Amino acid sequence: MxxxxxxxxxxxxxxxxxxxxxxxxxxxxxxxxxxxxxxxxxxxxxxxxxxxxxxxxxxxxxxxxxxxxxxxxxxxxxxxxxxxxxxxxxxxxxxxxxxxxxxxxxxxxxxxxxxQDLPVADIVEALPCVFYVIDPSGHLLLWNRLLEEALEMPADELPTAKVEGFFDARDREVVVDNIRRAFEHGHSTHEAVLVGKHGKRTSLLFQCARTTLGNVPVVFGTGLDITVRKQAEHGLQVRERAIYSSLNAIVITRCEEHEHRIEYVNPAFERITGYTLAEIKGRDPRFMRLDGCDEDERQRIRMALKRNESVRAVLRNLRKNGEIFWNDLRIDPVVNLDGEISHFVGVINDITEARHYERRLHHLAHHDPLTGLANRTLLQERLRQALEGAAQKGTTLALAFLDLDNFKHINDHFGHDAGDAVLREVAQRLRAGMREDDLVARMGGDEFVLLLCDPTSRAQLADLVERIRLAIMAPLRVDGQEILPGTSIGVALFPDDGDTPEQMMRAADAAMYHAKTMGKNNVQFHSAELNQIVHAYLMLEANLGRAIRERELVLDYQPKVDLRSGRVVGAEALVRWRHPVEGTIPPDRFIPVAEETGLIVPLGEWVIEETCVALKSMAAHGLDDFVIAVNLSARQLRQRQFPERLGQTLRRYGVDPRRLELEVTESQLMDQPDEARDALAQLKALGVRLSIDDFGTGYSSLSHLQTFPVDYIKIDRSFLGDVGHDGHMVITRAIIALGHNLKLQVIAEGVETREQLAFLRAHDCDQMQGYYFSPALSRDALQDLLARDTRLPD
CATH class of the missing domain: 3.30.450.20 (PAS domain)
Known part of the structure; x- marks a missing residue:
């Protein structure tokens, strides 16, 4: 210019x-x-x-x-x-x-x-920007009103102030450099902030040009106020930085003729998907879709984009390396200055880990942590669904309850780690024996459930369940020890035994209880008759505890007779239940229930207490050499504190320990022979007498038998059924001879005939008990028998 x-x-x-x-x-x-x-x-x-x-x-x-x-x-x-x-x-x-x-x-x-007529001053004053003329000394020669307003200075102060003083100290060097550049090169452009006298700050875009007034060089130019633009730029920079730094993936697509092409992705997108912007710019984001998955969600997205609406969806996509990731996607339209949709912004939240965590939680909520089988919750859901499906299709289904036999013994003898190993192995065997559509569940403890969908026939169902029972019975080794599991199985059928989950589970549970009462390790199907039996069993279980507390139980005593003298030398205490409604309930009905429920322990303690009362009473009548035998349960024998509590009871009643005899079965001793030997040794140390009941029915090892500190062995009544039977005679004679060789007295139980008595006497058996001499008597009747010195006839 x-x-x-x-x-x-x-x-x-x-x-x-x-x-x-x-x-x-x-x-x-x-x-x-x-x-x-x-x-x-x-x-x-x-x-x-x-x-x-x-x-x-x-x-x-x-x-x-x-x-x-x-x-x-x-x-x-x-x-x-x-x-x-x-x-x-x-x-x-x-x-x-x-x-x-x-x-x-x-x-x-x-x-x-x-x-002169041209209103130059008015034009300069009316400029929508700062106007200035600067001489080589850095002073203003000319300026307009906007510069005065920006600097908050009156006109008479401006000529004497150096231009560089109008800026922040940190910007002055740059400003002076730009003015010099204009003097040296003819022009310069720069942005700077004018600082007013009272602190006002104005961002300006300066355009400088050199000219001369005569031969005097000056710089003149304008300063366009860009404060609003700078604020907008700052906002854009903050938003851009936020997008750039966002942990969520962000993709911006450009709309062109109903196509959506990628224009920008942030680093999080590159990190999550593995694709860089250079690789995918201009492509449709759908290239990452997983074919065949989440079609409903993808259709929702397509319809929303067609309507230019926001949409949110959860779907699966593929990373560059082929991995599948879950994507919580939010898409929103972007409107340009003309009010048109020009872009869409997609925010991708990688929820893969959250989905995996949800699945793990769902699995934990519906599966047993030890075996990985379905738990009670999932079983009930699947059973309800299966029943609804079977009702609609007119098909059948079966529900089988399995309970491992004697699992407590496995835990007690081999340890809980071994018990867990058995449960895992049983779970594996159950899985292997089931069809793909069937369900195996663990209810807890040692209880398992099988849901069998649409069995072809009752006969084939029975065959399948029996094969499962046999598979569970197969030996397994844990830490070098062989374990032989067994199971009792109860089966219920839809629609015969119920049409709701609750009815089916009750029916299968009742059938399983019946299998237990039938001797365990067998399969029982539910029926109306069975339901009555199981109901009675459960009622018996519920009433037994009350019977112990309310003293409905009584003891009868079956005399034991010395076969040489014929004199009554002792008795076996036999418990009876005098039910207020049903009358007398025999022991073979309620003793197994007590064993199963654990009530045998308080029942056994009551029997010992009553026996001590009887012995004390007899001693008061001068019968101080009389011995009463009490049957000891396996649970009592395994209790570590039992010998100590027994000693306290004997001392409390003032009973001589030699007058109490404890009977344990042969199977109890051979179940855990080492532990049994230790327990018997502690009891023997108290002074009580010990006998092995039901001898000959178990599988005793003579090496074990001779180490047990017992005083008597009792011949099981089954070996006296027919003394004319050669097999029985041989076994009975052998047991008597074995007992005497081990320095033990031999007692025969269940003697009912003169022939049996003669046989025992002929082979030098020591004692007998049975109906031939006397049934079980009340305590008063027994004392009367003893007072009369009733003896066995010759």
Missing amino acids: NLSPMPLAVLVVDAAGIVTSWNKACEKLAGYGAAEIQGMPLLHIVEFADPPDAQPQLAARAEAESDAVLKCADGRRLPVRVMVAPRALEPGPASSFSVIVIPQPGQFPARYALI
Whole structure:
């Protein structure tokens, strides 16, 4: 730009006031040629209004405005305003000065009439931007009102202030560099923040250009207020940084003719999917879809995009490496300035781990942690679904309850780790024996359930369940020890035995209970008759505890007779249940129930207490050598505190331990022979007598038998059924001989005939008991028998 048409004369003078350069406006305004002005003292051209005797030096006029007269070549005297400014941006004494000569209003030559009529000042003031002119010293020569407002400074303060002072200290060096660049290279552009006198901050885009006023270089330009733009840019930068730094994957697509092409993805997208922006820019995001999956969700997305609506969906996609990941996707449209949908923004939340965690929680909530089988919750859900399906299709289904036999013994003898190993192995065997559509569940403890969908026939169902029972019976080894599991199985059928989950489970459970009462390790199907039996069994179980508490139980005593003298030397205590409604309930009905439920322990303690009362009473009647035998259960024998409690009971009643005999079965001893030996040794240390009951029915090892500290062995009644039977005679004689060889007395039980008695006497058996001599008697009847010294006839 050239300012020469403007009536703004600029001269450059040295420190002595000699003109060294000028601009064209100076020639036109004063009428001198270049040769005439060159080297002319300034005072020959400009006559200041100061009195002659008060003329200040040129340097003193710097940064000030003076009235003067311009002496023109044609003799005219033109009133002007003169401004003097040192020509340097650096501090220190100036070596030259710029002198700006501006005609007073109405003093322009005719050739400037048009310019004079042009309202330049109004135009500059009306500019929608800051306007400025800066001289080489870094001072303002001209400016407009917007600059004053931005700087919060009045006009009379601006000429004396350096431009660099209008900016933050940290920005000043850059601002000065840009002004110099404009002086040196003709132009520069930069952004900076003007700082007002009272702290106002205005962001401006400065456009600078160099020009000359005569031979005096100046920089002029504009400053466009970009505060709003900078604020918007800052907001965009924050949002862009947020998108860039987001943990969620973000993808922006561009809409073109109903197509959606990727325009941007953030680093999280690259991390989650494995694809970089360079690889997928311009592609449709659907390239990551997993074919055949989540079609309903994908259709929802397509319809929402077609309607230009937001949508949220959960679906599976493929990473670059082929892995499947779960994607919680939210898509929203982006409206441009014209109100049109130009882009869509998708936010991807990788929920793969959350889905896996949910599945693990669901699995834990529906499966047994030890075996991995379905648990009670899942069984009930599947059973309900299966029943509904069977009812709709008119098919059948079966529910089988399995309970492992003697599992407590496995835990007690081999340890709980071995018990867990057995449960896991049984679970595996059950899985192997089932069809794919069937369900195997563990109810807890040692109880398992089979849900068998649509069995082909009752016969095939029975065959399947029997094969499962046999598979469970197969030996397994745990830590080098062989374990032989067994199971009792109860089966219920739909619709015969029930049509609701509750009815089916009760029916199968009842059938399983019946299998237990039938001797265990067998399969029983449910029936109406069976339901009555099991109901009676459960009622018996419920009433037995009450019977113990309310003393409905009584003891009868079957006498034991010495076969040599015929004298009654002892008795076996036999428990009876006098039920208030059903009458007398025999032991073979309630003792197994007590064994199963654990009530045998309080029942056994009661029997010992009653026996001690009877022994004390007999001692009071002078019968201090009489021995009463009590049957000891396996549970009592395994209790570690039992010998100590027994000793306390004997002392409390003042009973001689030698008058109490404890009977244990052969199977109890051989079940855990080492533990049994230790328990018997502790009991023997108390002084009580010990006998092995039902001898000959188990599988005794003679090496074990001779180490047990027992006093008697009892021949099981089955070996006396027919003394004429050669097999029975041989076994009975062998048992008597074995007992005597081991220095044990031999007792025969269940003696009912004269022939049996004669056989026992002939083979030197020591004692007998049975109906041949006497049934079980009450305590009073027994004492009366003893008082009368009733003996076995010869």
